[in-house]
Amino acid sequence: MEKWENKMYGFNDTTINRENPNRFLPTSAMMYDGMYLEDLVEGYQTLKVEGREMLSLEIEQQGIQIGSFITNQSLPSRTISVTYRLEDNNPEKLQFKFKDLLNFLYRTEDVEIRFRDESDYYYYGRYATADKVAGDSNSIISTFTIYCADPLKYTREVVTDGYIGNTMRFPITPTKIKVTLEKSNAIRVTNGEQTISVNNAAIKPGDQLVFDFVDEKLMVNDEDWTSVIDLESDFENFILRQGQKVVCNNGKLSVFYRGATI
Template sequence: MEQWENKMYSFKDTTVNKKSSKRFLPTSAMMYDGMYLEDLIDGYQTLTVEGREMLSVEIEQQEIQVGSIITNQTLPSRSLKVSYKLEDRNPEKLQFKFKTLLNYLYRTKDIEIRFHDELDYYYYGRYTTADTVPGDSNSIISSFTIFCSDPLKYTREVVSEGYIGNFVQFPITPRKIEANLSSDNSIKITNGMQTISITDADIKAGDSLVFDFMEEQVLVNGENRTSIIDLESDFENFYLEQGQKIVSDNGKIKVFYRGATI
């Protein structure tokens, strides 16, 4: 299988209580950028969500004399169609609520999306389209679409001392690796295939190093020292796979990552 393109996202390390909402939540209620839409707008209710099911794999093939040869395999992007009901006794107020909904949904970058019946998984996407609604009704049943260019769903963040034991269906980029040095000048961190290295640098025992893959930075005691990383280092293409052991030749490390699945 071809290497999946991996995208990195900010992670809000929050614990959500399924009973924390102000009101009754439908099973498939959507949390959009940290807020249930039912809590945002009085009279809003999620009805159904389509698109969370198993994705079909797209296969490129070349025909041969008997059968064919698979030349590439990819996962398509994902679209989530959310059907909802929105109501108010006053049609004008209802139109205002509809505009409030669209204003909240509109984003210029992907945001975190979760569902009430699947709170341990995180999707990333943004609002794209909405069905038209009548302007003279006090009750709307309609739908809108969330586009997820990255079709994967992610688990909560895991912190490991090196072993990647949680389920990782696809190669993923760690969020960060922290290292507490036990000696001076250099460090190598490897997953057995790629290696991140720093050689003959002004680093010493006791220093705290953070390899921040989201910001593509190396911090030494909180200071940006990205320039000390070796040019041939695999910092930009360092991936994790299930069952790997991430090891360092200098001090102890902690690996921060999230599992990914379809």
Template sequence: MYTFEDTIKRKRKSDIPLPTSAMNYDGIWLEDAIEGYRTLNVTGREMISPEIQSENVNVGSIISSQRLPSRTLKITYQIKNDDPEMFLVNFRRLMEYLYREQAVPVYFNDEQDVLYYGRFSGSDEVPGDRYTVTASFDIYCADPRKYSLKFYRPKKVIRGRFSFKTRPSKIVVKIEKDASLTVTNGMQNVKVVNGKLSPDDEVVINFVDGTVMVNGINRTNWLDLSSDFENFELKNNQVLSCDNGVMTLYYREVSL
């Protein structure tokens, strides 16, 4: 009932074997990018505990809310270089690769079917009196969920495992007529109405970065304010449809 496509390029420039837990950060294996760098260990990928708010009553308690906290991945690594100048250059390069102002895709050599979204958030103090250093840094995942590395593209009826809230990654529509656009899952709607859509326009509704692109131009302001954009959710056996054009849905399976 669906097809999938792998959107992550995995080819490497180097033939040197990667450590078991090597991290691919925004499309880059740090072992390939930084001389003398090697991943030693990763923690934070295991089970995550929900935060439950409750109020005690005569017998037990009443649960008022439940939420999933953020996730922090701790990467323990080693850098070594006998050249003092290059040793410091390696750390500058490490910061250049790690520093981001938004979450980026992250996956690991021993878990290549799972994608995280996170950004560098801090590191251990690094001793300055040696040329082989073992330390760690943190990747902060505001969204603690794990996503399949592959995009799924349902043909018509959505068939999948939705144990956790799953949103589309993006919806692409090839417009057929001069009119607005409404995408629906039968219960929730996303409407693009402010602005003129014409035949052969391509509309990309991106739920990851919260944008609406028309022919590659940001038209997020064309999104109807009454749309269910923020809480548009996929469920098993849904049928998605649109009223103007040919639609393709992309989503990733979600796990914890």
């Protein structure tokens, strides 16, 4: 059975309520963990963003008499570079603004990242590096980078009755699969390639089962029942491909997922 390893992310369609309608928001402004940096630090402005364009593949090859043959290809991690301006007439306040900016950007886990001119797509990454800043000006132009170990960008969450119809270039892990049971004791969910099953469990008609692929749990009526999943199940490597139909033998299901592209 093929095992596809990819990160799974929860979905938060964040609405910013603190925007100042009178301030200028650049087209490429970055929303980092639910907030535009322009709304976080007064005097901050995005000037340019690089790294969202085409990625080069990493191709492994072996030479032969004429040319070569490809043994493997992979998609490397993505680095997004943000050029910005930060200014304040008071040098001391300017230093505090840099501290505020760094304290907000610094994370130990990836966060959701969006851009104003690409608002339907979501990246996941974290602050990585910053250029040195000249100390002789009150209006600084500099650059920092965001490291995306997962180079893909994701669409908004889609809910379907099982058919995976959205265009996707890569197999992806669903966010969750929700089922309301019609019968007792057992359930089997399959995409035609992988199967998740529960047998001889104290589940009954009307129970709501949520296979949560983000937290890797099975919730039954909001309680953790992960231990009842059969050991031979493909819960940890259950993936979706375009054109698949996810079905179950007990109840009505809903599949929650997000498409992925380069």
